[in-house]
Amino acid sequence: MNTLKYQSQAVAKPYFIFAMILFVGQILFGLLMGMQYVVGDIVGDLIPFNVARMVHTNLLIIWILFGFMGSAYYLVPDEAETELYSPKLAIALFWIFVVASVATILGYLLVPYSRLAEITYNELWPTMGREFLEMPTITKIGIVVVVLGFLFNLGMTILKGRKTAINMVLMTGLIGLAVFFLFSFYNPVNLALDKLFWWFVVHLWVEGVWELIMGAILAYVLIKVTGVDREVIEKWLYVIIAMALISGILGTGHHFYWLMTPEYWQWVGSIFSALEPLPFFAMVLYAFNMVNRRRREHPNKAATLWALGTAVMSFLGAGVWGFLHTLSFVNYYTHGSQITAAHGHMAFYGAYAMIVMTIMSYAMPKLRGIGEANCNKAQVVEMWGFWLMTVAMVFITLFLTGAGILQVWLQRLPESGEALSFMATQDQLAIFYWLREIAGVFFLLGLICYISSFFVTEKKTA
Amino acid sequence: MSESFTKGMARNIYYGGSVFFFLIFLALTFHTVKEMPKRDHRENITEAVERGKMLWEVNNCIGCHTLIGEGAYFAPELGNVYIRRGGEAGFKPFFNGWMKAQPLNIPGRRRMPNFHLNDQELDDLAEFLKWTSELDTNNWPPNIEG
Numbered sequence: 048m049n050t051l052k053y054q055s056q057a058v059a060k061p062y063f064i065f066a067m068i069l070f071v072g073q074i075l076f077g078l079l080m081g082m083q084y085v086v087g088d089i090v091g092d093l094i095p096f097n098v099a100r101m102v103h104t105n106l107l108i109i110w111i112l113f114g115f116m117g118s119a120y121y122l123v124p125d126e127a128e129t130e131l132y133s134p135k136l137a138i139a140l141f142w143i144f145v146v147a148s149v150a151t152i153l154g155y156l157l158v159p160y161s162r163l164a165e166i167t168y169n170e171l172w173p174t175m176g177r178e179f180l181e182m183p184t185i186t187k188i189g190i191v192v193v194v195l196g197f198l199f200n201l202g203m204t205i206l207k208g209r210k211t212a213i214n215m216v217l218m219t220g221l222i223g224l225a226v227f228f229l230f231s232f233y234n235p236v237n238l239a240l241d242k243l244f245w246w247f248v249v250h251l252w253v254e255g256v257w258e259l260i261m262g263a264i265l266a267y268v269l270i271k272v273t274g275v276d277r278e279v280i281e282k283w284l285y286v287i288i289a290m291a292l293i294s295g296i297l298g299t300g301h302h303f304y305w306l307m308t309p310e311y312w313q314w315v316g317s318i319f320s321a322l323e324p325l326p327f328f329a330m331v332l333y334a335f336n337m338v339n340r341r342r343r344e345h346p347n348k349a350a351t352l353w354a355l356g357t358a359v360m361s362f363l364g365a366g367v368w369g370f371l372h373t374l375s376f377v378n379y380y381t382h383g384s385q386i387t388a389a390h391g392h393m394a395f396y397g398a399y400a401m402i403v404m405t406i407m408s409y410a411m412p413k414l415r416g417i418g419e420a421n422c423n424k425a426q427v428v429e430m431w432g433f434w435l436m437t438v439a440m441v442f443i444t445l446f447l448t449g450a451g452i453l454q455v456w457l458q459r460l461p462e463s464g465e466a467l468s469f470m471a472t473q474d475q476l477a478i479f480y481w482l483r484e485i486a487g488v489f490f491l492l493g494l495i496c497y498i499s500s501f502f503v504t505e506k507k508t509a
Numbered sequence: 510m511s512e513s514f515t516k517g518m519a520r521n522i523y524y525g526g527s528v529f530f531f532l533i534f535l536a537l538t539f540h541t542v543k544e545m546p547k548r549d550h551r552e553n554i555t556e557a558v559e560r561g562k563m564l565w566e567v568n569n570c571i572g573c574h575t576l577i578g579e580g581a582y583f584a585p586e587l588g589n590v591y592i593r594r595g596g597e598a599g600f601k602p603f604f605n606g607w608m609k610a611q612p613l614n615i616p617g618r619r620r621m622p623n624f625h626l627n628d629q630e631l632d633d634l635a636e637f638l639k640w641t642s643e644l645d646t647n648n649w650p651p652n653i654e655g
Contacts, residue, residue, distance in 0.1 A: 084583070087619030092612065095622045096583050097572025161624070164567040176566025178580050212520070234566075236559050238641060239549035242579065243541070278516055285519035292527040296534045305577055305649035307548040308541050313647070315537065380651060383578030383586065463653040469585035472654075473619075 050413045053124040055131035060414040061141050062117030063407050067498060069110035069148070070400070074491050076103040081484040085477055094156070101155050101181045107395065108179065109148045112190075114403030115224075115260055116144075116197055119217060121410045122267045123201050127208025132200050140196045147189040151182050173234055177245055180231045187231055194225045212281040213270075216288060217263035223256030239307040250299045253399075254323065254365075258291040261361070261402045262330075265354060268409050269334065272351050274342035283333045287326045294322035301373045305382060313375035320373040324366030327358075334358035347412065347420035349429045353405035356437060360397025368393055368444065380459045385476070386451030393444040396436075404433075404497070411501070425503040432497025439490035443483050450479035548645035560630075561637025568624050575655075577646055583619065586655025591635075591642035593653050604635045 051057060080099045082089045124131045131137060154163045160176070167183035169175045174184045182190075198221060205214050230247040266284040270277055300316025334355050345351065368390040372381040381387070408429065412421050420426065458472040467475070545551075570576075573584040594603045608631055611623040626634065 080583075083619065086617055088617060092620065092622060095573075096619065097569045097581070097622075100572050100581050100583070101569065160569040160572075161567045169567060170563075173563060173566065176569050176571065178571045181569060181572070212516070236554060236562060237549060237551050238562060238576075239545055239551070239644060240542070242577070243538075243545075282514070282516040282519045285516065285523045289519065289523035289526050292523070293530050296527065296530045297537075299534065300537075303541070305646045307545055307644050307646065309544050310647060311537075312541070379649060382649065383575045383580070383582060385582060388582055458654050459651050461652065466652045466654045468654050470619075 050416055050418050053130050055134040056121050056124050057414060058131065058134050058137040059117040059121035059410060062113050062120065063411065065145060066110040066113035066117065066403065069106045069113065071494065073103055073106035073110065074494055076106065078487050078491060081487050084480045085484065098155055102152055104179055105181060106152065111399045111403060118264050118403065118406045119201055119221065121406065123204055123214055126211045126214045127205050129204060129208035132203035136196055136200050140193050143189065144193045147186055151186045174232055177234065179249060191228065198222060198225060212284060213263050213266050216259050216284060220256045220259030220263060223259065224252060227251045227256065242306050246299055246302045250302055254295045254298060255292065257399065258295065258326065259288050261398055262288045264402050264406050265357065268350060268354050268405055269337045271409060272345040272347060272354065273337045275337045275340055280337060287329050287333065290326035290329060294319050294325060298323050301378065304375050304378055317374045321370060324362065324370050327362035327366035330358045331362045347409060349426045350405065350409040352430055352433055353401060353408045356433060357397060357401035357405050360393065360401055360437060364390065364393030364397035380455050381451065384451045384454050385447050389444045389447035389451055392447065393440055396440045422505040424505050425500050428496060428503050429500035432493050432500055435493025435496055436490055439486045439493055442486035443490065446479045446483040446486060450476040550643055553640055555636065557633045557636040558640045561633040564626065564630055564634045565637055576641065578649065584621065586650060587638060589642050589650060589653065589655050591639045593655065601635050605631050
């Protein structure tokens with residue numbers, strides 16, 4: 048059955064599928080790292096922690112990028128009311144990105160990192176070995192090529208079609224993503240400058256332009272599942288992203304407190320990042336408001352659940368858990384502790400993992416030719432996946448927060464001489480790490496449930 | 510939201526607000542970069558420090574450790590390790606011995622790999638950590654344990 052309005056939207060499907068494969072890999076490596084936290088030699092020297100972590104975080108970044116690309120290929124033609132400029136280019140870029148990602152991850156796993164740096168001629172243009180930007184320079188160039196081709200394809204589509212607010216906001220976010228990624232090529236010898244501009248990628252991505260992408264995708268899905276007037280939804284979208292950028296740009300200051308920077312960042316960063324929860328709070332109000340004012344009963348209940356879920360969880364993870372340690376006098380004690388890890392996990396899951404699964408939930412039944420929605424049985428399994436993963440993530444976050452508070456208490460608050468050393472403190476946190484690992488297993492069960500929902504079909508009664 | 514507040518008004522706040530605050534951000538960043546030489550002591554970046562930073566990067570030290578609070582939270586902070594482990598008198602001998610003793614093979618303990626660095630490379634890495642410990646971080650970390 049053909050259920051797509053524009054046939055070229057179909058290119059989104061491989062992007063979504065591959066994103067989910069990488070997501071499974073990300074979680075498996077997360078579980079391995081969780082074990083290494085408590086049983087340090089669990090796999091001996093086979094996969095050192097730094098390798099597992101690099102695989103865990105890079106898989107996350109890559110699968111979210113695949114998810115964003117799939118989302119854009121799906122929604123841009125629909126919004127622009129025209130076929131995609133070049134479906135062939137989209138598929139070619141898909142394979143280039145797949146090969147580059149797989150080769151990079153295998154490189155991490157199969158050879159020592161310093162050897163990978165040699166093989167890829169890192170010394171010609173050193174960009175490796177910085178957190179989240181560990182990929183070889185050649186992979187970074189590959190990402191730029193793929194993203195430029197992707198933007199060209201979308202840009203040409205929008206130019207010949209309808210220019211909706213959702214498409215324009217999505218494009219602005221994606222162009223911002225490309226522009227700020229260029230800072231990953233700047234790696235000065237002076238660590239002070241290196242660290243300052245490293246945040247131009249990391250912060251201005253996740254607390255800046257990615258929020259535009261998230262907002263646009265959420266607005267699109269809300270229009271589809273609630274049938275609320277576009278004018279109303281787009282007005283909310285502008286208000287939310289205005290708040291996001293007004294607070295988030297100067298909010299970058301909360302990373303500059305301890306970086307060879309003038310003290311005024313402690314004021315600027317504290318004040319503006321204290322406002323960063325507001326757009327997420329507005330997103331919760333808006334998502335619930337729109338669903339309550341719905342003009343149709345969309346058969347895809349799971350997609351609506353994801354849309355509400357991503358709003359709530361991003362508010363908790365990015366908004367509340369971000370605020371917990373963002374004020375400079377708090378951050379002085381919590382910086383680089385398990386509190387940071389707690390916030391990172393829930394924020395990434397709530398905002399970016401969940402927004403991708405939101406649009407997947409809406410789009411996959413159409414991409415697979417099933418219709419407006421999956422059968423009831425498949426939706427029930429999908430919602431089990433939603434709740435298991437989401438509740439597990441709440442517990443992961445709570446246990447890491449517990450670990451973080453105790454860590455600050457033992458290691459950071461006492462004076463030199465009385466404070467426990469890092470390693471001695473870690474031993475005291477073991478119970479929290481075990482509980483986090485158990486919650487992690489539940490997260491994996493949720494993910495298995497979610498993935499299996501794609502294979503559930505209702506028996507036709509003859 | 511009230512009907513009198515239109516989509517156009519919301520859009521203008523978005524464009525105007527983001528451009529305005531982005532320009533402020535650029536201005537503050539420009540000022541910060543101009544102020545930085547007073548705090549990062551870049552005149553002390555020798556060739557050894559430069560090679561040390563490269564070694565820090567190509568061995569992915571940030572994958573376990575933090576450096577001034579940024580990185581992984583699996584292994585100790587190294588921004589002030591030079592001070593914590595002996596400083597001028599004791600750091601280099603300690604560091605050389607420590608790196609060569611890895612992996613420690615204590616059952617259940619987190620394992621640091623052996624990176625097979627030679628004495629010259631270990632000295633370069635130590636110089637990088639020494640320079641890093643002298644950066645003005647607005648008094649972070651709160652105590653010697655990092």
